[in-house]
Amino acid sequence: MNASIGVPTDPFAKKSLRTSEHHIISHCPEDTVRIGAFLGKYLAGGSVVALAGKLGSGKTCLTQGIARGLKVPKEIYITSPSYSIVNEYPGRITLFHVDFYRLKDPSELEDVDLDETLEAGGVVVIEWAEKFPGILPEEHLFVSISIMDDQTRELHLTAYGQQAAYAVTRLLHDLSVLAR
Ligand SMILES: Nc1ncnc2c1ncn2[C@@H]1O[C@H](COP(=O)(O)OP(=O)(O)OP(=O)(O)O)[C@@H](O)[C@H]1O
Numbered sequence: 207m208n209a210s211i212g213v214p215t216d217p218f219a220k221k222s223l224r225t226s227e228h229h230i231i232s233h234c235p236e237d238t239v240r241i242g243a244f245l246g247k248y249l250a251g252g253s254v255v256a257l258a259g260k261l262g263s264g265k266t267c268l269t270q271g272i273a274r275g276l277k278v279p280k281e282i283y284i285t286s287p288s289y290s291i292v293n294e295y296p297g298r299i300t301l302f303h304v305d306f307y308r309l310k311d312p313s314e315l316e317d318v319d320l321d322e323t324l325e326a327g328g329v330v331v332i333e334w335a336e337k338f339p340g341i342l343p344e345e346h347l348f349v350s351i352s353i354m355d356d357q358t359r360e361l362h363l364t365a366y367g368q369q370a371a372y373a374v375t376r377l378l379h380d381l382s383v384l385a386r
């Protein structure tokens with residue numbers, strides 16, 4: 207996996223920590239889509255976004271935003287993979303959307319070669335990633351979503367590696383500009 211592809215040499219990247227942690231509050235589903243879209247803008251080929259959180263916390267909602275940021279055509283509706291384990295969407299970078307929910311054992315993933323997908327330069331978003339943390343590559347962005355109330359979600363982002371830290375830094379910057 208080449209995690210350095212697409213990391214521009216700008217001050218943001220230089221300031222990025224190898225591991226960083228941040229919280230973002232989302233006040234409605236549209237907020238979560240927007241957060242995902244900002245994030246998707248800054249993901250490079252070979253990135254993994256691991257999503258954790260209870261049923262209905264907003265993992266698919268965030269993935270819909272990531273798809274938007276990756277320029278997956280708007281007409282394509284992103285839903286959790288149900289019959290297949292992985293859905294593939296064309297974009298500025300191909301998006302692979304994986305859901306571990308129904309899987310009992312990582313061996314059921316044998317049809318999905320994560321390393322091959324990453325080496326091919328895709329972005330992989332995994333729902334229920336906490337089920338099999340051992341298969342995540344060392345460098346990834348972990349997003350745990352907590353349900354605060356009906357409309358409010360807390361997104362806890364942990365960036366492992368420079369590329370993930372870079373994407374989070376830029377996401378936070380875009381959100382701060384939006385809030386001005
Ligand atoms: N701030 C918010 N962000 C995201 N979703 C929200 C928010 N507030 C309310 N919701 C609602 O929560 C639900 C989130 O559904 P979503 O399918 O994205 O969850 P999920 O985590 O993927 O669930 P599952 O584990 O079943 O795959 C939607 O019905 C959405 O309207």
Ligand SMILES: [Mg+2]
Pocket residue numbers: 265266267286333
């Ligand atoms: Mg889902």
